Amino acid sequence: MISRELYKEAVKRTLSFFEKAGIVLTDEEKGNVEVADFGLNDLYNTGLELVTYLNTDRVCAKELVLFPHQRCPEHRHPAFGSYIGKEETFRCRWGEVYLYVDGKPTENRNAKEKEGVYTVFHEIVLRPGEQYTLSPNTKHWFEAGSEGAVVSEFSTPSFDEKDIFTDPAIERAPRVE
Amino acid sequence: MISRELYKEAVKRTLSFFEKAGIVLTDEEKGNVEVADFGLNDLYNTGLELVTYLNTDRVCAKELVLFPHQRCPEHRHPAFGSYIGKEETFRCRWGEVYLYVDGKPTENRNAKEKEGVYTVFHEIVLRPGEQYTLSPNTKHWFEAGSEGAVVSEFSTPSFDEKDIFTDPAIERAPRVE
Ligand SMILES: [Zn+2]
Ligand SMILES: [Zn+2]
Incomplete structure (x- = not known):
């Protein structure tokens, strides 16, 4: 549950990150920023802010913001019905992001996992201009560096x-109070 | 046919536009800028510069540059084989772009069409943050404003x-000499 107050604060902060990154949004998009705390009530540690540019029945594009050290929790995008599952590419535009997927666990990782819950620990560092594509159903989580x-x-x-x-x-x- | 000299000049100019727009590319991407003159030998009037971020069998993302008043010529993306055709969304990040599709021809259009050749003249103006989605096989062409x-x-x-x-x-x- 996100309080109205926290939601407003997070939106304001999100917009300041888009501004720093030189990303221009319409007023309508600014009014539709999604703030996800994944029901954990711990937004600034586990959470994600985003604007969805489009989500048709064929293509989706979003712009994500992670606050400093904020983490999007481990998940996967499974197949269902006739859909073979979501293929997802992350392209870092600003700041630094650490993406974790299955594979040899990286030693001295940049991000701190939720001990005993997450299961994949192979680190991919994405700096501005760098990107990574995930096949459907690939477990992944990611966390921003100290700048967001x-x-x-x-x-x-x-x-x-x-x-x-x-x-x-x-x-x-998301549930906003 | 694009001469090596013109190609290099166009790439340099393209990179300066990405820089103005705050878009960061990897060195590899900078080395792979595509310059298309569509065989017309008139790049600065009819042409397009682009970087392809990804083009998998499900999703494609590109970043396009149009120089001031440069025009991408009228075309469509048809179905073929089992493919129902390309669905395409343009999102303006910087500058101004005039997109033309079928519909009531707009009077006093911003762009000048190639007289007697193009066939669609309904104008959509896209400023930073604005976007438009085209269904497969929709005829379209577009031109940048005076800033590119x-x-x-x-x-x-x-x-x-x-x-x-x-x-x-x-x-x-593209053919580079
Ligand atoms: Zn995901
Ligand atoms: Zn097209």
Whole structure:
């Protein structure tokens, strides 16, 4: 549950990151910033801010903001019905982001995982201009560096309600009080 | 046919537009800027500069540059084989772009069409943050304003060689001398 006050504060901060990154939004988009705390009530540690540019039945594009050291929790995008699952590319535009996927766990990782809950620890560092593509159903989580990060997401359609999170405490649908 | 000299000049100019728009590219991307004159030998009037971020079998994302008053010629993205055709969204990031599609011809248009060749003249003005989505096989052309433009393209996969141009003089594959 996100209080109105926290929501407003997070939106304001989100817009300041887009401004720093030189990303221009329409007034309508500014009024539709999504603030996700994944039901954990700990937004500044585990959370994500985003604007969805488009989400048709074929293509989706979003602009994400992560505050300093803010983390998007481990999840995957499974197949369902006739949909083979979401393919997702993250392109860092500003700041630095650490992306974790399956593979040999990286030693001395930049981000701190939620001990005992997350399961993938192979680190990919994305600096501005760098990007990484995830196949459907690939477990992943990511965290911003000390400056925060702005990340473009290019993907097949998003169905957030179908995402599967590793942490059983999580619910994706945002609830604003 | 684009001479080496013109190609180098156009790339340098393209990179200066990305810089003005605050868009960061990797060195590899900077070395892979595509300069298309569509075989018309008139790059600064009819041409397009672009970087392809990704083009998988499901998603494509590109960053386009148009120099001042430079025009991407009228074309459409048809279906072929099992592919229902490219769906394409243009999002203006910097500058101003005039997009033309089928519909009531706009009076006092910002761009000058190639008289007698182009066929669609309904104008959509895109300023930073504004975007427009085109269904497959929709005829379109676009031109930058007096400052030039930087435009993000989010789409289904690109198969440039399948594009159909209205002007019979056009060939899409770039040839650098
Ligand atoms: Zn994801
Ligand atoms: Zn097109």
